[in-house]
Amino acid sequence: MSESPINxxxxxxxxxxxxxxxAKAAATAAEKTGAQVRLRKVAELAPAQAIASNAGWSAHAAATQHIVEAAPADLEWADVILLGAPTRFGLPAAQLKQFIDTTGPLWAQGKLVDKVASSFTATATTHGGQESTILALNNTFYHWGAIIVPPGYADPIQFRMGNPYGTSHISNNGDVSPGEVELAAIEFQTRRTVAIAQALQLGRAAI
Structure with missing residues (x-):
């Protein structure tokens, strides 16, 4: 039996x-493995006035209008789920949390069990809550019954990245974009997560 593409x-x-x-780097890395990929943003909750007051925020909102908004159906479709959000006081941004809160019906039907999952984040400052944000996202995966795949120190890039929980970046209040190390780290994290999903798929096929 031929192996099906990982979603x-x-x-x-x-x-x-x-x-x-x-997120873009993760999507590209997944595509390189042969996976079918959906890159999805969650709905914005902030008022237009707040967005307009920040040049970087408003520019990014305009530049990503073409990105499809996430729906629970995207999670049901997926074999692998990668969640990413900036930290807010050591917790995931409310926008992503609100989307997570819409997954109750899928959870109740057991449709998120055995999804392979991983998470990533960014903070404005050093020690700004990177690990606690990823751990908070992972709490969701525990409730879903998902299989959490951390990057660990399973690749040399991780000794440069320094975060075994998941890829993280210090943005210096939005002034610094992810660099070579961070992009390589999210690529490795994605490849590792997809590889685990592929192994599970092969294992199920063999039963």
Whole structure:
């Protein structure tokens, strides 16, 4: 029996574009593995006045109008789910949390069990809540019954990245975009997550 392509949903929230750059890199890395990929942003909750008051925020909102908004159906379709959000006081941004809160019906039907999942983030400052944000996202995966795949130190890039929980970036309040190390780290994290999903698929086929 031939192996079916892995379906990957990269679902993210980004205000000024930092997490979007990581999400795009994750989507590209997944496509390189032969996976079918959906790159999805979650709905914006902030009022238009707040967005307009920040040049970076408004510019990013305009530049990503073409990105399709995430729906629970994207998670049901996916074999692999990658969630990304900036931190807000050590927790995922409310926009992504609101989307997570819409997954109750899928959870109740057991349709998120055994999804292969991983997460990534960005903060404005060093020690700004990177690990706690990823751990908070992973709490969702526990409730879903998903299989969490951390990058660990399973590749040399991780010793440069320094975060075994998931790719993270320090944006310096939005002034610094993800660099070579961060982009290589999210690529590795994505490839590792897809590889685990492929192994599970082969294992199920063999049963």
């Amino acid at each position: 990957v949903a990269v679902v993210y929230y980004s205000a000024t574009g930092t997490v979007f750059e990581l």
